[in-house]
Amino acid sequence: MVALALKQEAPLAGAALDIDDVSHHFDIDGKLLPVLDHVSLNAKPGEFVALLGPSGCGKSTLLRLVAGLEPPRSGSLTEDGRPIKGPHPSRVVVFQDPTLFPWRTVWKNVALGLEAQGIIKSQRPRVDAAIELVGLSGFANAYPHQLSGGMAQRVSLARALVNDPQILILDEPLGKLDSLTRLSMQTEIVSLWQRNGFTTLLVTHDVEEALFLAQRVIVFSDRPASIKADITVDTPYPRHRGDAYLAELRQQILGLLGLDATW
Amino acid sequence: MSSASNSEFTLPQSAEEGAAFAGANWPPLATLLAGSTGLLAGLAWAAFGLVSLLLPDVEAGDWSQTRNVGAAALGIAAAIAILSLGAPWFGRVGAGLRKRAPWLLLLGLLLTVWELATAKFGWLPLPFFPPPQAIVEVYTDDLPKLAASVWASVKLQLGGYAIGALLGFVTGVSIGWSVAVGYWIHPILRFIGPLPATAWLPIAFFTFPSSWSASTFLIALATGFPVTVLTWSGVASVSNAYYDVARTLGAKPSFLVLKVAIPAALPHVFVGLFMGLGASFAVLVVAEMIGVKAGLGWYLQWAQGWAAYANMYAALIVMSLLCSGAITALFRVRDGLLIWQKGVVKW
Structure with a gap:
């Protein structure tokens, strides 16, 4: 049975994420560098949460812990009540760099997850569907060096979505794109999320991006990161960038980040 | 009709277009110029062949393939000359030959000099520097x-x-x-x-x-x-x-x-x-x-x-x-x- 969950109408795919009192530090030449300081955070199934904070504060480290790429030094992380012990295709990361495998075509890059799980033979239509979903149907046989930055990041999104993740982890995925591509991809991410219903964690340091995309914005302090504020963005989609309510929240968040003067 | 007359008045937009433009106007001249190196290469190979055939080998030399080598060189010379002059009519072969014409010219000259210096005048001491036909002889006899x-x-x-x-x-x-x-x-x-x-x-x-x-x-x-x-x-x-x-x-x-x-x-x-x-x-x-x-x-x-x-x-x-x-x-x-x-x- 080939379940094309990518095209599900009623999204129920999201998982609950619980981050409970997580602290973490790096060991650099014997010196301990604290990066996360008692972070507790819950995301409901299907919720879109943005993590906002100054550059280098430790947000991306938190994402690596959620992805299971590293274990936390203390505290616990659970997905739907099950402890996160390692990477799993139900939690897929889209990194700031598309990190496409240059020796694989677009199609083979998107197929990577299904291939790694050994189910590619029966699931080939899912790859085609994912490529179509991000609007790159004509580029299935192109190599990464032939793509623009925006197209490469779309492939990276398709590579994540083809696995039907329950939690989609976005680590500044639009950080390196030009501003026009960025705006259109923000809209695309919202519609992908609404359509698939996965829980989304987005790390960004763009306040407007966080407010345009997320239902909740978590503001982090400088390193070691701790939660400064948990702001609910209570306005329906599709959102408008000039919305007065969003502008008000933006001012509040910039204040929390110590940037009042620039407003 | 109208599109043809339009294109005549369009200025070339790049170097390639310019070359094509010039070439399109004077094809015989361009063809001759491009074929001239090939013609020279043909002459060099012909010289090699004629030197092999017409001049006598040195007395110490005893080479069975001298005449064959000379005849083959003349054949190659003719082929080079025909292909390079008629390159536009020979498609890829003609284009490939034109690209290699300078090398063919150099090879023809070197072979001629080599033939003269060894087999014909003995400028180079013999057992150590065999002429081209001696090497060809190895391939036929050994x-x-x-x-x-x-x-x-x-x-x-x-x-x-x-x-x-x-x-x-x-x-x-x-x-x-x-x-x-x-x-x-x-x-x-x-x-x-x-x-x-x-x-x-x-x-x-x-x-x-x-x-x-x-x-x-x-x-x-x-x-x-x-x-x-x-x-x-x-x-x-x-x-x-x-x-x-x-x-x-x-x-x-x-x-x-x-x-x-x-x-x-x-x-x-x-x-x-x-x-x-x-x-x-x-x-x-x-x-x-x-x-x-x-x-x-x-x-x-x-x-x-x-x-x-x-x-x-x-x-x-x-x-x-x-x-x-x-x-x-x-x-x-x-x-x-x-x-x-x-x-x-x-x-």
């Missing part, structure tokens, strides 16, 4: 022995190279991937690897049951060292980001090695294979000269023993074509496998 030597060399080289490349690749991947394997293999590699494989010759020839197996071992050793080191460095330099991506998508360790580390390291591996090929040629020839009683290295040694210098040159030409052919084949394989890379060197 073909069976030469062919047997080629076959022996190819067999020995292919066997040793395949074993060395395979073992080097596996060792390199293991060292790059596993710290434990690296701990044991790395010191051995550092101790033995830099030693020239030919230094093992005396030991190898009495420890191995046959000179053939000894030579295979030495060729494999010469190939294996660069392949191991470069495969290892290729695997070690794979970005962690690739592993992170694969792991979050559910990849197991075997997938990480086979589908991430190895493909990412392949460009390095091919540098190693290329270096190994060069090193193994040297070992092959030395091994054949010293111990193996077959192959082109042995043929060279044998020819020198009989002062058959024409045979030496003939064998050297064949050897050069074989080595160059092997590198071409390796590069073809690489171009096929690394089609995703930009700007690879064309051999």
Whole structure:
């Protein structure tokens, strides 16, 4: 049975994420560098949460812990009540760099997850569907060096979505794109999320991006990161960038980040 | 009609367009100019042929192929001249010939000078500097022995190279991937690897049951060292980001090695294979000269023993074509496998 969950109408795919009192530090030449300081955070199934904070504060480290790429030094992380012990295709990361495998075509890059799980033979239509979903149907046989930055990041999104993740982890995925591509991809991410219903964690340091995309914005302090504020963005989609309510929240968040003067 | 007259008044927008524009207006002149080097090349080859046929050979010379070589040179001259003058009508063959015309011209001139300096005037001392027809004579008269030597060399080289490349690749991947394997293999590699494989010759020839197996071992050793080191460095330099991506998508360790580390390291591996090929040629020839009683290295040694210098040159030409052919084949394989890379060197 080939379940094309990518095209599900009623999204129920999201998982609950619980981050409970997580602290973490790096060991650099014997010196301990604290990066996360008692972070507790819950995301409901299907919720879109943005993590906002100054550059280098430790947000991306938190994402690596959620992805299971590293274990936390203390505290616990659970997905739907099950402890996160390692990477799993139900939690897929889209990194700031598309990190496409240059020796694989677009199609083979998107197929990577299904291939790694050994189910590619029966699931080939899912790859085609994912490529179509991000609007790159004509580029299935192109190599990464032939793509623009925006197209490469779309492939990276398709590579994540083809696995039907329950939690989609976005680590500044639009950080390196030009501003026009960025705006259109923000809209695309919202519609992908609404359509698939996965829980989304987005790390960004763009306040407007966080407010345009997320239902909740978590503001982090400088390193070691701790939660400064948990702001609910209570306005329906599709959102408008000039919305007065969003502008008000933006001012509040910039204040929390110590940037009042620039407003 | 109207589109044709429009295009006449459109200025060329680039250098190529400009050239095409000019060429379209005066085709006969452009054709003649482009064909003139080819014509000169034809004349040079004709000179070679005429010199061979018309001038008498020096008294010491006893070459059965002089007339054939002269006739063949005239035939080549005619072919070059016709093809280059009529290049537009010969499609790819004509275009290819025009591109190579300067080289053909130089070759024709060199052959003429060579013929004059050896066979006709004897400016160069004879047994050491045979004329072109003496080398051609080797190919016609000594073909069976030469062919047997080629076959022996190819067999020995292919066997040793395949074993060395395979073992080097596996060792390199293991060292790059596993710290434990690296701990044991790395010191051995550092101790033995830099030693020239030919230094093992005396030991190898009495420890191995046959000179053939000894030579295979030495060729494999010469190939294996660069392949191991470069495969290892290729695997070690794979970005962690690739592993992170694969792991979050559910990849197991075997997938990480086979589908991430190895493909990412392949460009390095091919540098190693290329270096190994060069090193193994040297070992092959030395091994054949010293111990193996077959192959082109042995043929060279044998020819020198009989002062058959024409045979030496003939064998050297064949050897050069074989080595160059092997590198071409390796590069073809690489171009096929690394089609995703930009700007690879064309051999």
